[in-house]
Amino acid sequence: MRYHQPVEAASSADLFASYQRIPGAYDEIVGPDDRVRGDLGTMLEPLVRMDPDQLAHRADLAALSLINQGVTFSVYSDSAGSEKVFPFCPVPRMLRHDAWARLERGLVQRLRALELFLDDVYGAQTFLTNPRIDPGMVLESSAYMAKLHGIKPAGGVRVHVGGIDLIRGADGGFAVLEDNLRCPSGVSYVLQNRVVSKRVFPEMFRRARVRRVDTYPARLAAALTAVAPCAEEDCCSVVLTPGSYNSAYFEHTFLARTMGIELVEASDLLVDDDRVYARTTAGPQRVHSIYRRTDETFLDPEVFRPDSLLGVPGIIRAYAAGNVVLANAPGNGIADDKGIYPLVPEIIRHFLGEEPLLAQVPTYMCARQDDRAYVLEHLHELVVKLVDGAGGYGMLMGPQSTADERDQFRARILAEPRRYIAQPLVELSTTPTWIPEKHRLEPRRVDLRPYVITSPDGPWVLRGGLTRTALVEGSYVVNSSQGGGSKDTWVLEERS
């Protein structure tokens, strides 16, 4: 049964009556004519008919449901153990099936290529003989872990879970902003936001015919088992967390719970004879596959940071011996480094012999002399990023910067050019977002992080993703650590 109904004078409704698009940015729901975009109108009708009080009530319901379920994260700058709810906007973000299908093909292609690139970097290194590539970009990067060279992971997969950050420019076209191939987080919010939006917008949800996201945990569990060095029925997988003070602890518990496997801390594991065991009430028990959410430099004090209390001594030996799966494989950072990002189209051509399906943001590499000169001339219109920075820290937003800040960055770039890249400021797309303080909808910029699980059969893309919103008016930074919020992302089914 379908719920198609005619759109009734959508633009006259209260919630959207005072909605002002941001000039120059692509709004995903309200078109250039200031009306709700074509076919979205049908689905959005329950929302369009709502008055601000009704939406405020639903936003409260959503927030309450999140806090009572303990869907919280910790912020590093706050005092230890303080928890916050990741702000959630109940107005969903919608993606049409055709746009999504194109994205999905592009993501699969990208992940296949990056997987091959990693195997090559930690193996034969054929890519580095490519005349268009400066091998130093890879071998001298802090993200390349020479100690891991020559290790072939059990099951052959390195990027078990990838999170690719996408943005939409002024024309509405998608482009990759960055790859996350180490420990991409946030998928629990995708699933949790879905639970909440079904509760607060049941009618709209039913009308929209949204693709499911709750198959993710089973997919991940299967991917962990498929690569384990043992028979499927004997496989013991665990989630490894740094502990309950970690900012993503909620997600770690969520994944363990929904996959039905144990959540362990480093001190719960031990290595004996290059095999990993868990300390249980019934004595040590063998572990085959570890979805590790501990940063790789903390994984094994024998190999990386000797001061790490979060590590398991010997776990890298067990990994190198092929006796345990570490998902994701350590060393993946070399493929999602911002210094490598500009090379990904070349990586796709080299390893797959295909043209890239996903666009990228044009990127200037300060290590290259021409690029550097351009960057230094145009700091006021560029976004400058540290190649190994994350979370929106250590970046310069040129158009919003002061002369002082620009001078500081100029000096830093000149001192360590290889650590910096620069990109033009992309007018991120906007979507109507509930602003509680103003009691109305306003456009806010968003990005999208789809999740890709890779098993020996190849990559699989979750039909949904984390939409992060910059809640501060005028902001381009969507990171949760910088006051960002999230929305449920509805990938719509193809309509017949």
Place this chain on the structure above:
Amino acid sequence: MLISRVADHCFWFGRYLERAEATARSLGSTREALMGADLEERQSWLPIVIAGGEQERFEEHFVRADPNVVHDGERVQEYMVWDDRNPSSLRASIAAVRANARSIRDHLSLEVWSQINELHWWIERPLAGGGATGPVPHGRSDCARQVWLDDRHAFYAHIAESSALTAGLLRTTMLRDGPFDFIILGTMIERASQTARVLDVQHHALELSRAHVIVDTALWLALLRACAGYEPFMRRHRGRVSGTAVAAFLIQDPRFPRSIGFALQSAQGRLEAIRANDRRTEGPEPAGGSSQQRLATLGAWLDARSPQQLAGSSIHDVLTHVVDEVHTIASQIGVELLGYAPPPAPGDAHHQTQG
């Protein structure tokens, strides 16, 4: 497979959950009992502080400055519920329940976790004007401190209800395996200890005051209410209240779920279930037997107490033995199953006794 650390958090989750409920019930029932005539504030409030193991700290902070403070029910309640200096305060217990629950989040059902989380935020939410910590729940007062000021009965009742709901949800939504067994084990160990302590200090207060029969009865009834045992007791004894009967009921009755005997029996059942999954070869038997054997011995010993032994001053010896023995058993469970280091051998120069 059950990680030892997880089992430990389960065990303490159960203990704190039970402790929070016991504290709320004691305070609430004492307060109600005092509304009637005849009872002195002194003999009613101090036992709660003592049973909570807080006599020393309470005296240090309050009694030294003002000896009359032990009559002041408000001060005692404030201390036992909110005071940051009191590690056994109701608020601290609820925070500990939630902290342990958070560490075993992947083993708890969503229903159990939400219930605990809701209670925690209710307690922690500051009074209006103190800055909101989160959105306001609909249809219920959103701030425990406000309810505390406006309607004390509702405050204690809400905590008791919330604990009961959690206990019920544990039984109706949790898988019957290791984590459940350890939670119930912790709950029952704590319950045996709590009932023994409350009974002991109450009895002691009665002995001291040598009160007349009406007061005596009123106190026993308050004690029964604190253990949610008023109606069950009346049904078993057809309304005839005597100190000995109440004591025997709370210590021995195998059909009353808050009696010491019942709690020990349940704890033993959980330990058996846990041991059944344990494929390790047993190490050397500790002196006095394993925790499981000790529990069985204690239960049998308690069963064999005669009515005379549960009256007068000898009840104190019985209850002291229970409290000490339960403490030893809990430590042994830690060593046997939860990965604690064994206690130092007797005679060790660094041996420390626990209070």
